[in-house]
Amino acid sequence: MLMEARKYLRLIKDYFLLNLSAAMEYRASFIIQVLGMALNNAFFLFFWWIVFNNTGNIGNYSFRHVMTIWAIASSAFGAAFILFGNTRNISNLIVQGELDVYLLQPKNVLINVICSRSSAASWGDLLYGFIVFFAVYGFNPGKLMLFTLFVVSGALFITSMLIIAHSFTFRMGNSSNIANAVLEFLISFSIYPEDIFKGYIKFIIYSVLPAGFITFFPLRIMNEFKPVMLLALLLINTAYFITAFIIFYRGLKKYESGNLITTRM
Amino acid sequence: MSVSNLLKVSDTRRVSPTRKGITPCGVTKIKVASVGFFYIQGSDYLNIITVEHLNKIFKTKVKKEGFRQSVRSILRPQYKTVKAVSDIGFSVQKGEMLAFIGPNGAGKSTTIKMLTGILYPTSGTIDVLGMNPVNDRMKLSFRIGSVFGQKSQLWFHLPPGDSFKLLGSIFEIPARELRKRISFLRELFEIEDLMDIPVRKLSLGQRIRCEIAGSLLHRPDIIFLDEPTIGLDVVVKQKIRDLVKRLNREEDVTIFLTSHDVGDIEQLCKRAIIINNGEIVLDESIKKIKYNYLKKKVIDVKYSENIDLKLDIPSMTIVKAKDYSAKIEVDISSGTIEEAVDKLMRVGSVMDINISDQPLEEIISDIYQGLCNP
Numbered sequence: 001m002l003m004e005a006r007k008y009l010r011l012i013k014d015y016f017l018l019n020l021s022a023a024m025e026y027r028a029s030f031i032i033q034v035l036g037m038a039l040n041n042a043f044f045l046f047f048w049w050i051v052f053n054n055t056g057n058i059g060n061y062s063f064r065h066v067m068t069i070w071a072i073a074s075s076a077f078g079a080a081f082i083l084f085g086n087t088r089n090i091s092n093l094i095v096q097g098e099l100d101v102y103l104l105q106p107k108n109v110l111i112n113v114i115c116s117r118s119s120a121a122s123w124g125d126l127l128y129g130f131i132v133f134f135a136v137y138g139f140n141p142g143k144l145m146l147f148t149l150f151v152v153s154g155a156l157f158i159t160s161m162l163i164i165a166h167s168f169t170f171r172m173g174n175s176s177n178i179a180n181a182v183l184e185f186l187i188s189f190s191i192y193p194e195d196i197f198k199g200y201i202k203f204i205i206y207s208v209l210p211a212g213f214i215t216f217f218p219l220r221i222m223n224e225f226k227p228v229m230l231l232a233l234l235l236i237n238t239a240y241f242i243t244a245f246i247i248f249y250r251g252l253k254k255y256e257s258g259n260l261i262t263t264r265m
Numbered sequence: 266m267s268v269s270n271l272l273k274v275s276d277t278r279r280v281s282p283t284r285k286g287i288t289p290c291g292v293t294k295i296k297v298a299s300v301g302f303f304y305i306q307g308s309d310y311l312n313i314i315t316v317e318h319l320n321k322i323f324k325t326k327v328k329k330e331g332f333r334q335s336v337r338s339i340l341r342p343q344y345k346t347v348k349a350v351s352d353i354g355f356s357v358q359k360g361e362m363l364a365f366i367g368p369n370g371a372g373k374s375t376t377i378k379m380l381t382g383i384l385y386p387t388s389g390t391i392d393v394l395g396m397n398p399v400n401d402r403m404k405l406s407f408r409i410g411s412v413f414g415q416k417s418q419l420w421f422h423l424p425p426g427d428s429f430k431l432l433g434s435i436f437e438i439p440a441r442e443l444r445k446r447i448s449f450l451r452e453l454f455e456i457e458d459l460m461d462i463p464v465r466k467l468s469l470g471q472r473i474r475c476e477i478a479g480s481l482l483h484r485p486d487i488i489f490l491d492e493p494t495i496g497l498d499v500v501v502k503q504k505i506r507d508l509v510k511r512l513n514r515e516e517d518v519t520i521f522l523t524s525h526d527v528g529d530i531e532q533l534c535k536r537a538i539i540i541n542n543g544e545i546v547l548d549e550s551i552k553k554i555k556y557n558y559l560k561k562k563v564i565d566v567k568y569s570e571n572i573d574l575k576l577d578i579p580s581m582t583i584v585k586a587k588d589y590s591a592k593i594e595v596d597i598s599s600g601t602i603e604e605a606v607d608k609l610m611r612v613g614s615v616m617d618i619n620i621s622d623q624p625l626e627e628i629i630s631d632i633y634q635g636l637c638n639p
Contacts, residue, residue, distance in 0.1 A: 007437065014434045022422045025463065101418050103383045105435050106406040112435070173326070253385050256323055257378050 011107065012083065012115050019085070019118035030120045037124025038131075041074050044191075045132070059195025066193060067136050068222060069215035072147065073190045075129025076154025076214055078122040084159045086117035088183075090166035090248075091176035097257040110248050114159065126151075143222065149230075150218035153237045157214050158186055160244035167244075170251030182209065190215040210240065313487065313519060314357035314380065319389035321350040321375050321543075349375040351543040352389070359486075362513055362520040364530040364551075367540035368633045373523045376540070377489050380521070381411055394486060407436065410485035410518075412476050412493050419464045425475040426460040429482060436483040443482065450478040454508060470501030477508065487519040488512070494526050506532050527626040539632055547632060551625070558632060561623040562602055564593045568613040581605050589616075594623075 023030045045067065052063040081088070093099050093113065102112045129151065137143045165182040168175035189197070189211035197205060205212040213236060221229050327345050328338040350372045357363050367373050378384040380391060382398035382405055391398055396405045419428040426447075433443035451457050454474045459467060467475065473493060480488060490509070494502045506529060512518050524530060530537060530551070537554060539547040547554065567590045574586045576593070580600025584592040595605045602620065609615065 011434060014431055018420065018423065018427060018431050021427060022420060025422050098416070100378070100383050100413065101416060103402065104381055104406055104409075104411050104418075106403045106437070107435055108403075255384065257374075257383055 008108070008111055011111070015115040016083065016118065019116075023118070023120040030123075033121035034124040034127070037121045038128040039124075041070070041125065041128045045070060058193045061193035061195060064136055065219060065223075067132055068219055069193075070191055071129040071132035071136065072150050072154055072215045072218055073129070073187070074125045074132070075147075075151040077158060077187065078125030078127070078129060079151050080155035080158040080162075081119035081122035082126060083118070083155065084114040085119040085122070087114045087159050087162045087166070088119075088179070089117065090114075090163065091169040091174055091179060094166070094169045094255065095174050099252075099255060100257055109252065110163065110245060114163070146218075146222060146225070146230075150215075150222075153233060154190075154214040154218070156237050156241050157210050158183075160240040161186060161209065163244035164247050167248045167251040170254045185209050186211050186214065194219075210236075213237070311358040311360075312356040313359045313394050314355075314521070315390075315392040316356070316376075316380070317354045317390045319350055319353045319376070319379065319391060320348070320387045321372075321379060321384065322387045323347045323349055348543050350379070350386075353540070353543070353545045354389075355538055355545065355548055357487075357519060357521065360513065360517045360519055361536065362509075362534045363522065364534035364537040365521060365523045365540065366525075366530060366537055366629065371540045372543040373540055374491060375543075377411075377491055377521070377523065381409060381489055382406070407483060408485055409487045409489065410480035410483070411489040411491070412473070412480050413491045417464070417472070417476060418479055419472070419475060421465050422463055424459075424461045424463055425456065425467075425479065428464070428475075429479055432479055432482050438483060446482055446484070450481060453511070454478045470497050470504070473497065473501075473505060474508070477505070481512070481518075484516070485518065487521060490520065490522045490524075492524055493522070494524060494529055502526065502528065509533055527624070527629065530629075531625055539629065541633055554628065554632075555622065555625065558628050559622055560596060560598050560631070561627075562595045562597055562605075563621050563623060564595060564602075564605060564609065565617075565619040565621070566591050566593065566609050566615060567617040569616045570613055572613045574612060576608065578604065578608055581608065 048066050048070075049063060052058075052066070058066075086093075090113065093102075099109065099113065102109050102116070105112060130147075133144070133147050137147075161182050162179055165175060165179035168178060186209060189201075189205050189209070194212065194216040202212075205216075213233065217229070217233055221233070323346070324344050325347055326338070327343050328334055353372075353376065365373055365376065375384065379386045380393055380398060382402035385399055393405060394408050396408075398405055418432070419425055420431075429447050430443070433440075433447075438446065451460060454477065456471070456474055456478060459471050459475060464472060464475070477488075477490075477493065493509075494505055497505065509520060509522075510533060513520055520533065522529060522533060534551060536550050537547070538545055549557070563584070569589070571588055572591075574583060574591050576583060578600060580596040582594045582596075584594050586592070591609075593605065593609065595602060606618070606620075609618070
């Protein structure tokens with residue numbers, strides 16, 4: 001089991017380095033994408049700074065809290081698409097019969113698929129989150145460890161939800177629009193103060209579309225550390241990831257392949 | 266218990282036939298590691314692919330033309346079932362080069378995909394190297410290689426060398442062994458100069474050579490080649506064929522080939538399975554196909570003067586006639602060559618005459634269309 005885990009970690013590392021090399025092939029494009037994404041995020045925080053200067057706190061949220069959820073969300077989305085950048089393409093891979101290449105290799109298909117591509121622009125998101133974290137908390141090793149853990153758990157929540165949404169393609173033909181909507185929902189609902197969501201919306205963000213577990217729940221742990229809450233977060237995280245695996249593998253039995261001419265980008 | 270079943274339960278890696286295992290009297294000597302030698306009647310154990318009653322049914326959504334029908338198909342979708350593969354069965358022996366051919370949509374690729382674990386069969390049994398491709402997909406992929414002419418396993422933006430290293434990691438090849446293997450394949454496929462060029466800058470022929478080399482890194486026992494020469498020019502095609510032959514000879518790799526190029530089939534394979542509409546219509550040696558299904562001869566004739574060729578013998582058909590020369594097809598099931606030559610000799614003064622078999626391409630095409638009966 002431990003050996004298997006090590007093999008997969010090595011594979012993730014190899015894919016990561018290969019994708020980074022591929023991104024470096026187009027250095028100028030890579031740098032522009034990274035800086036562009038970081039700049040884009042900075043504008044949003046500037047906007048929040050103006051809002052808080054004019055309105056004061058929103059519910060229990062201060063500007064510092066918004067910066068924290070922004071930092072976690074930004075780095076979590078960044079990490080998700082750097083490490084598991086191919087998750088966004090699962091529908092296309094299914095529709096175009098491109099899962100064949102992965103099915104012919106002696107590795108877990110899902111891990112092999114999601115790790116095989118990386119988004120260069122997402123480096124901007126990842127780095128930006130850490131910059132904001134240091135701006136808010138300074139160099140605080142305890143908080144930094146927690147923050148990094150939340151970035152990883154957030155990335156796994158996002159990846160799990162995208163896997164689930166894209167796996168509908170096995171049954172429906174093409175669910176990439178649903179997956180895009182899920183992604184938009186997760187982004188939108190994880191970067192605004194939690195207190196503006198009430199009733200059913202609150203239920204949704206802690207169940208079917210777990211945006212709350214990506215940023216709000218971690219923020220509570222950052223504000224007041226409780227081991228039980230951390231354990232709960234990790235268990236829920238694992239449950240979502242396992243569910244995503246099960247749904248993908250059930251769908252894979254319905255995979256029909258195809259004969260389109262394709263290349264690996 | 267049959268020999269193949271007996272060996273299925275053991276680790277097939279540990280069971281290796283001696284180089285010339287089959288004796289003239291049909292007794293086969295096999296060596297099982299740490300056990301010793303066995304002598305077995307017949308050559309059944311050599312089957313490394315066995316397929317029985319294999320079926321694959323796809324469920325496809327159907328929609329008539331027009332906007333109204335599009336709306337209707339959302340509310341009340343209609344499906345039809347398509348039988349891509351229907352109750353097929355065959356076996357392949359170790360070291361064999363088999364052509365698995367048929368017209369477009371016949372079920373070739375679907376069958377290969379079931380043999381390699383890409384698709385789940387609807388029913389039937391598949392045994393590849395003693396494994397079930399559905400249940401043992403990962404284990405099996407260490408032992409098989411595949412090249413799909415239309416699909417690439419190399420990274421488009423990176424040189425083949427980088428992709429080979431990653432494939433080495435995926436197939437868990439130790440670093441030292443991988444280096445040795447890459448160096449061997451680099452030389453064999455003459456791709457030394459291509460190793461540092463991004464794949465996107467390679468020609469199709471160069472890319473296919475790299476693709477095949479990549480699929481051999483882990484020393485597979487069987488290699489599935491699905492249209493490996495598609496889109497290549499004659500020189501590169503020949504190069505690929507020579508390489509495949511060498512691989513089969515030197516590494517005893519079993520070749521399972523699908524191709525629309527009769528040159529591939531004729532030059533590489535001794536046996537062909539023809540599939541049409543999901544059913545196997547023929548499973549014969551190429552020699553026998555030519556012998557049994559050859560119904561026509563082709564006569565090329567050159568006259569010393571301009572002739573006006575008119576034939577009144579039903580078994581003879583003019584394919585081409587121009588000025589001094591003509592090409593005639595003779596149906597040998599309804600007429601004789603002697604009669605045809607005699608007729609042509611009487612038309613004018615013959616300078617040259619050549620009688621040849623109908624090309625294999627046409628024989629196969631006739632079999633596809635059900636025009637041929639043995």
